[in-house]
Amino acid sequence: MTPHNLKDWTRARLRDWFSEHNERPFRADQVFTWLYQKNVSDWDGMSNLAKSTRQLLIDNFHLPRLTRVAERVSQDDSRKYLLGLQDGKTIETVLMPHHDHHTVCVSSQVGCAMGCSFCVTGKMGLIRNLSAGEIVEQVVEARRDATGLPLRNIVFMGMGEPFHNYDQVMTALEILTDEYGFNFSQRRVTVSTSGLVPQIRRFGQERVKANLAISLNGSSDTVRGRLMPVNKRYNLAQLVQVCQEFPLEARKRITFEYILLKGITDSIDDAKSLIRLLHGVKFKINLIPFNAAPDSEYQRSDWEQIQRFQRYLLDRGVVATLRISKGQDIQGACGQLRSEQGLAVEEEVG
Ligand code: SAH
Ligand code: SF4
Numbered sequence: 596m597t598p599h600n601l602k603d604w605t606r607a608r609l610r611d612w613f614s615e616h617n618e619r620p621f622r623a624d625q626v627f628t629w630l631y632q633k634n635v636s637d638w639d640g641m642s643n644l645a646k647s648t649r650q651l652l653i654d655n656f657h658l659p660r661l662t663r664v665a666e667r668v669s670q671d672d673s674r675k676y677l678l679g680l681q682d683g684k685t686i687e688t689v690l691m692p693h694h695d696h697h698t699v700c701v702s703s704q705v706g707c708a709m710g711c712s713f714c715v716t717g718k719m720g721l722i723r724n725l726s727a728g729e730i731v732e733q734v735v736e737a738r739r740d741a742t743g744l745p746l747r748n749i750v751f752m753g754m755g756e757p758f759h760n761y762d763q764v765m766t767a768l769e770i771l772t773d774e775y776g777f778n779f780s781q782r783r784v785t786v787s788t789s790g791l792v793p794q795i796r797r798f799g800q801e802r803v804k805a806n807l808a809i810s811l812n813g814s815s816d817t818v819r820g821r822l823m824p825v826n827k828r829y830n831l832a833q834l835v836q837v838c839q840e841f842p843l844e845a846r847k848r849i850t851f852e853y854i855l856l857k858g859i860t861d862s863i864d865d866a867k868s869l870i871r872l873l874h875g876v877k878f879k880i881n882l883i884p885f886n887a888a889p890d891s892e893y894q895r896s897d898w899e900q901i902q903r904f905q906r907y908l909l910d911r912g913v914v915a916t917l918r919i920s921k922g923q924d925i926q927g928a929c930g931q932l933r934s935e936q937g938l939a940v941e942e943e944v945g
Contacts, residue, residue: 601630601656602728605769606776622648627775634735636660661732669924674740680705680729684722686754688733690740696747699737701730703764704755709789711823713812713854715888716754725755727766734777749779751786752808758786758794768803781805787852792829792837799841807841808850808881809834813860814868822859831872838876848877848914855904856885861896866907879914 601609609623625643629635636658638649662679669675674690689700707714708721733753738746749771751757757764764786770776771784787808788795798807813819813826820826838849851873855861869880882905885895896904901917908915 598655598657600726600728601626601652601658602731602770603726603763603766605766606773607769616651618648618651624775626652627773630658631731631735631770631773631776632778634738659728659732661729661736663736674737676733676736678733678736680725686725686729686733688737688753690737690746692744693748696744697737697741698748698750699734699741699746700750700753701733702753702755703730703751703757703760707755708759709756709823709825711789711810711812711825713822713856713885713891713893719754721755721759724760724763727763727770730763730767731770731777734771747779748783749785750808751784756789756791758788758791758798761794761797765801765803768801768805772803772805785850789823789825790829790834791825792833795834795837795841804844806847806850808852809838810854811851811869812854814865814872818860818865822854822856835872835876838873838878843877848879850879850881852881852883852918854883854885855896855901857894857896857900859893861900861904863903863907866904870908870911870913879916880908881916881918883918 604612606623606627609626610620613620613622622644626641629641633640635641638644638653638658641649644652659681663676664679664685665677667675672692676688676690677685678688679685684705686702686705688702691698691700702725704724705722706719707716709717710720711717734746734749751764768784768786771779772781781804785806785808786798787810789810795807795809810823811819812822814831816826816830819831841849843849853860853869882901884901885893887893887895905915905917
């Protein structure tokens with residue numbers, strides 16, 4: 596029998612499994628604490644488990660790790676990792692320091708099928724989904740470097756469309772927020788989607804209440820349809836409706852990410868229609884100045900225009916933040932994640 600990857604399993608599933616194997620379910624709690632709180636990566640380190648229990652685990656599970664293929668450190672201390680999966684494919688993960696904590700940006704797929712025209716990951720196409728364990732392990736890896744400041748926030752804004760890999764992402768969320776697992780606060784985990792309407796609806800019914808972010812990037816179907824093919828499947832009216840109906844906890848809002856592309860999304864008319872469009876939704880806007888890739892057809896908006904756009908929203912009572920992308924010098928910023936075996940291995944650190 597092929598052993599299971601233990602990192603793919605939730606604690607509830609492991610508790611059931613222990614029961615079926617005539618072991619006490621709380622062994623699962625102990626295993627989770629070793630793996631995710633004490634950072635133990637082998638069975639021998641799990642010293643409060645009986646030898647027979649450990650043997651049972653050895654016979655049935657493996658504990659694969661991701662390999663660090665390359666790592667780059669930005670001038671702002673962000674770190675981008677190229678991590679190797681068991682089948683030799685690679686993904687990228689970014690660790691970002693903030694004033695009192697770290698944030699990790701994780702990937703949910705190798706590549707992405709959504710094909711947004713401004714996004715480097717989109718150009719790769721979808722290679723495969725990640726398993727829950729491969730998502731969770733990115734956090735384990737990044738946490739090793741999150742010294743000084745605690746690793747407190749997770750954003751699913753790396754490679755891939757999380758809602759295109761829905762079940763594995765939900766399993767990963769459960770492990771990451773489990774009190775015996777990483778114990779991340781649900782308020783500090785954000786899942787970003789390009790706008791898959793049925794999955795957004797389903798996400799609203801999940802037990803784990805992570806934050807929802809939606810990549811809007813255009814305020815009319817014409818512009819958004821040109822930038823994001825998904826808009827042809829689920830147009831803005833459908834997207835806005837599911838957001839209006841989305842069950843939000845008190846004081847929570849949906850975040851709309853909005854890329855500022857020179858001459859395409861950054862006019863005051865665009866800002867106006869953005870406000871009109873989101874009427875009836877509890878939202879905030881995260882403005883993202885476009886990070887240009889070498890062969891991109893788009894340009895970043897001028898700084899004055901970025902500020903004018905933000906000011907227009909703020910003056911009308913809209914919560915609008917500006918995302919100053921971290922790690923731009925190492926191509927670790929939004930939309931710059933592309934795993935290629937050739938990633939400057941000469942710049943490899945550690
Ligand atoms: N696939 C998901 C999550 C990953 S993309 C999604 O699209 O929401 C994370 C964010 O990066 C998205 O909001 C996307 O709009 C933004 N992004 C992609 N390419 C970018 C680029 N070149 N410059 C700035 N932001 C970009
Ligand atoms: Fe995929 Fe998000 Fe990039 Fe679109 S922006 S191609 S959904 S990763």
